[in-house]
Amino acid sequence: MSVHPWVAWYAFRRHTAYPLGAFTEGLTNTVFGLLRAYILIAVWAERPSLGGYDVTDAVTFCFLTQALLGAVQVFGGMDLTARIRTGDVAIDLYRPVGLLGWWLADDVGRALATLLLRAGPPLLTGAIIFDLRAPSPARAAAFAAAFALAVLVSFALRYLVALAMFWLSDDQGVQMISLVLTLFFSGMVLPLVVFPGALGTAAGWLPWSALIQVPADVYLGKRDVAGALAFQAAWAAALLAAAHLVTRAARHRLVVQGG
Amino acid sequence: MYGVLVWAWTRSAAQYPVSLVLLGVGSAVVTGLDALAIVIVFTGADRLGGFTAAEVLFLYATAALAFQASDALLGNTELLSRHVREGTFDTMMTRPVSPLVQIATERFNPRRPIRIVLPAVLLALVLPRLDVPWTPGRAAVVAVMVVSGTAIFCGIWVLAASVQFVLMESHGATKSLTYGGGFLTQYPLSLFARDFVRGVTFVVPLAFVNWQPALYVLDRPDPLGLPGPARFASPAVAVVTCAAAALAWRTGLRRYRSTGN
Numbered sequence: 001m002s003v004h005p006w007v008a009w010y011a012f013r014r015h016t017a018y019p020l021g022a023f024t025e026g027l028t029n030t031v032f033g034l035l036r037a038y039i040l041i042a043v044w045a046e047r048p049s050l051g052g053y054d055v056t057d058a059v060t061f062c063f064l065t066q067a068l069l070g071a072v073q074v075f076g077g078m079d080l081t082a083r084i085r086t087g088d089v090a091i092d093l094y095r096p097v098g099l100l101g102w103w104l105a106d107d108v109g110r111a112l113a114t115l116l117l118r119a120g121p122p123l124l125t126g127a128i129i130f131d132l133r134a135p136s137p138a139r140a141a142a143f144a145a146a147f148a149l150a151v152l153v154s155f156a157l158r159y160l161v162a163l164a165m166f167w168l169s170d171d172q173g174v175q176m177i178s179l180v181l182t183l184f185f186s187g188m189v190l191p192l193v194v195f196p197g198a199l200g201t202a203a204g205w206l207p208w209s210a211l212i213q214v215p216a217d218v219y220l221g222k223r224d225v226a227g228a229l230a231f232q233a234a235w236a237a238a239l240l241a242a243a244h245l246v247t248r249a250a251r252h253r254l255v256v257q258g259g
Numbered sequence: 260m261y262g263v264l265v266w267a268w269t270r271s272a273a274q275y276p277v278s279l280v281l282l283g284v285g286s287a288v289v290t291g292l293d294a295l296a297i298v299i300v301f302t303g304a305d306r307l308g309g310f311t312a313a314e315v316l317f318l319y320a321t322a323a324l325a326f327q328a329s330d331a332l333l334g335n336t337e338l339l340s341r342h343v344r345e346g347t348f349d350t351m352m353t354r355p356v357s358p359l360v361q362i363a364t365e366r367f368n369p370r371r372p373i374r375i376v377l378p379a380v381l382l383a384l385v386l387p388r389l390d391v392p393w394t395p396g397r398a399a400v401v402a403v404m405v406v407s408g409t410a411i412f413c414g415i416w417v418l419a420a421s422v423q424f425v426l427m428e429s430h431g432a433t434k435s436l437t438y439g440g441g442f443l444t445q446y447p448l449s450l451f452a453r454d455f456v457r458g459v460t461f462v463v464p465l466a467f468v469n470w471q472p473a474l475y476v477l478d479r480p481d482p483l484g485l486p487g488p489a490r491f492a493s494p495a496v497a498v499v500t501c502a503a504a505a506l507a508w509r510t511g512l513r514r515y516r517s518t519g520n
């Protein structure tokens with residue numbers, strides 16, 4: 001059996017080791033969900049069918065965002081960064097499995113653990129206080145697929161940011177730029193359907209929309225499922241291919257530096 | 260001492276110039292995202308909960324200015340539980356400088372103060388666009404609210420950090436007070452549920468960061484019906500919050516037991 005399932009499993013165990021810490025994060029997600037929900041309700045009170053959403057869609061979107069943002073790691077970061085800084089990445093490169101596959105497996109474990117521990121509180125609270133939309137079983141299955149693809153895209157983006165370390169020796173700057181783009185273009189700050197004109201169209205085509213906006217649209221039934229999944233899959237494939245090329249370049253870079 | 264440590268960490272950060280520049284630009288922009296969201300919302304609507312774009316941006320600018328200033332000064336204290344867990348807090352205790360100053364300045368980066376630039380510029384732009392007769396009293400209230408708002412947030416940062424002396428895992432939850440407070444105060448409190456507003460008025464005094472004084476500046480009635488003097492209570496509330504924070508920090512420090520590193 002390949003080693004990757006084990007990597008994912010141990011990452012899952014690692015990230016479920018401190019459930020209390022994850023639970024408190026879930027509480028903060030809940031508070032932000034409530035704050036943003038009240039704001040969206042006020043916005044939709046002015047414009048009842050803004051962007052093709054009604055107020056229930058908007059509130060559901062808001063709590064869905066809070067439930068997902070931990071798993072697709074909107075705020076960025078990956079343990080790999082620290083290992084590149086300290087040079088431990090040399091050990092990772094020794095391994096008889098590729099760097100990319102190893103860390104992808106690790107991230108899948110992390111995403112599942114985070115979803116399990118942090119999605120509950122915001123969704124439950126939202127459903128108790130407001131009226132949230134529930135998906136049909138078919139929609140729920142489509143949403144699960146969209147979520148899996150969102151994790152892939154999220155991983156590829158963060159992996160590329162982490163590998164920038166090989167050239168810059170400090171990732172905070174790139175991390176920051178990536179954070180700005182992710183927050184704004186994923187739908188985290190505002191649903192992308194609210195964006196006016198060309199900005200909205202452009203935002204819909206960028207990879208970040210695959211993180212939150214597209215899965216949420218699939219959940220709400222606002223988008224053709226096959227098209228949405230194909231869009232996510234195309235970005236995931238393109239970014240993972242780029243990640244593969246950059247990994248090769250980084251390997252050369254490390255050897256030139258003398259390890 | 261605070262200044263010396265800040266300068267030392269700034270020089271350290273300058274060792275990575277590309278990162279420093281990107282971080283500076285990124286930090287300045289990221290604080291603006293919430294403002295951009297407000298602008299986008301107002302491209303579709305004229306008013307939000309009865310408030311105009313200029314009024315909401317005024318609330319945003321005062322809240323963000325106070326929050327970012329406090330974050331630059333004391334936001335780092337949220338890392339307390341990590342220092343306790345890793346044992347680095349013991350090192351801080353042995354040094355002849357207050358642990359609060361050490362933890363607040365740790366890894367200081369110029370990107371932190373840069374974040375106040377955007378809200379400050381926005382405040383300067385939005386003030387003349389407010390549809391109110393400017394009196395010396397109003398101008399004074401605006402200046403006082405930024406200062407007392409910063410002090411209230413500083414108190415909240417230290418209070419949240421002090422909780423970590425007792426509950427190591429509380430950081431995740433206290434973020435809803437600190438960052439949540441920073442976000443909440445950007446919008447008119449009248450958008451939120453009434454009991455919620457009571458909570459952030461009487462339990463955690465977030466309403467005094469900018470909402471209460473702004474009601475005076477914008478000449479609006481208080482949805483909770485608090486008496487007029489409440490509009491000017493911010494400095495007093497700031498003093499009480501900071502006193503409570505100082506007390507909590509000292510108590511926490513006395514209770515502190517090393518994890519045994």
